[in-house]
């Protein structure tokens with residue numbers, strides 16, 4: 001087998017490196033295969049870039065992760081704050097609202113229903129929690145009403 005010139009600088013050198021370190025790197029010389037070799041100088045040049053890239057990437061990832069955690073904490077705190085604002089409004093944020101209708105909150109329920117409709121939420125689905133059967137009468141229902149802010153409602157194609 002004859003000498004293979006360096007894939008990057010095309011020179012013949014004495015020390016050659018395989019490209020194992022180049023795989024999955026943004027600095028992989030374009031078109032290089034496992035049969036190609038890279039000379040000492042080019043290898044270290046590219047290797048430096050790879051190390052630099054990895055370092056930057058690590059810091060970037062660290063920063064992103066931190067932001068994500070912060071975001072999650074914030075969201076959880078927000079959700080906790082809004083959850084069960086009242087027995088009627090089970091949940092509310094700028095995108096959706098969940099109303100809870102119980103046996104004894106008919107007036108508050110209607111008021112809440114009216115309010116959030118006015119605020120631009122639309123009823124998407126109703127979940128009958130089921131009725132409680134006491135003897136021969138149905139003692140009211142516990143049901144949930146899911147609303148979405150109108151601008152976040154995805155319209156079906158044929159609507």
Ligand SMILES: [Zn+2]
Nearest residue numbers: 006009039042
């Ligand atoms: Zn070279």
